[in-house]
Amino acid sequence: MTGEKDILTLLASIHPVQREGEYVYVLWPYGRPLAGGIEAAVREAEGLTVVLPRAEADQLDLRYDFVAAWITLQVHSSLEAVGLTAAVSAALTDARISCNVLAGFHHDHLLVPVADADRAMEILHELSAQSSDQPAPQLILRTERPEDRPAILELTAAAFSVSPATGLPVDGEPAEVGLLKELFDCDEYLPEFSIVAEQNGEVVGHVISTRAWVGDHELLGLGPIGVVPRLQRHGIGSALMQESVARGNAAGERGIALLGSPEYYSRFGFVPSVSLGIEPPHAEWGDFFQLLPLAVWPGGIHGTFRYAGPFERL
Template sequence: MTLIRRETDGDRDAVHALHAAAFATAPHASGGEADLVDALRGTRAWEPRYSLVAEIDGTLAGHVVSSYGTVGGTRVLGLGPIGVDPARQRRGVGSALMHAALAAADARDEPAVVLLGDPAYYGRFGFVPAADHGVAPEHPEWGPYFQIRTLAAWGSGLGGTFAYAPAFAEFG
């Protein structure tokens, strides 16, 4: 059984190792995903309630974090990285983390979650091109890979260019 819970201080080293392993051979990886999570901790963009781990039989199997960026001066969550232990991939761990991350954001009245990723994968969770909701990426070349999932607190007046937390410029 997969248990989804908030990350604790005791998980930090395991979270770092997990992301290093999960992104080691990923073609889309920057190589800085593990360092990005470390760099986000303690910043204004970090909200511990949005750093979630998946645990199976007492072992860390996955991690997802959402941190604050901005759209037109309004704080909006940017999801990522999300990583799953390579030995546990394609077994629903990533999906369980996504559902938990979105539920946590919605329960706390966040307006939306944005991410950069494969539309075919993230569309399963209700993500659509961010441009459909008037939200532009920092880098226009992200095009259809920059996506948004609006939540119950979404307001139609929200729009503009999304800016990730500063740590993304260094490690993302």
């Protein structure tokens, strides 16, 4: 048996390649002669499962649920290699992408939901890059420049392609992209609070805070914040949050409010806004609407929080 067995070498050289087309799993009708371009088959006591192109399943009038993209890891892995499947599945699971693995004699093959194919490819490339000997690239946090805008909108679309609220894929352009375009153009836009994270010359994360109010008191409303999916959970979001807080304090801002998971934002000191006497713009947001009092928080501010105009039109 030949083929690479060392897990780091394997991961560094997985070379994922996506095959053309869409594939489906079907239960082959009992007694029917095999037909069509079957790509994989598993015989079980209950019947024969085959994987074939969706178009052929349609032509043969076969039923299916799961429509997959087919990604081949081009590395020649030994069937005795330990850990490759586990590492790849773990990386995709972290990104909430379901994945069926087929092991061939030469390569491993991943069947992932069609809608997640691009993200899965990004994650696999990232896994491969992490496993090579390259030192981690430096992260630069800086104020956005006009030429960053297309990259910011693209990464925002990718970051919000799965809804943080429901965990389900979003149809069409996520609402956060349109919101961001309007925030860039509105009166409440504050240039120094639109911050990008850059790595190797690529814009990999972005956060914006815009002018907001409680009564006549000026505050900051933070959001959207996004990180390219393949680099999420590497500390980039935290770095953008900490930079926003540092800039807020340096500018003498009073506080920052946002809508998001208390589990994530409490680590930066955010608390439910109602605990400070500030009502969310929509009562049903409850404890998900949070506020971070900054160094010069005056206390005694009560009322309903009002975001920049574009949020009202959401």
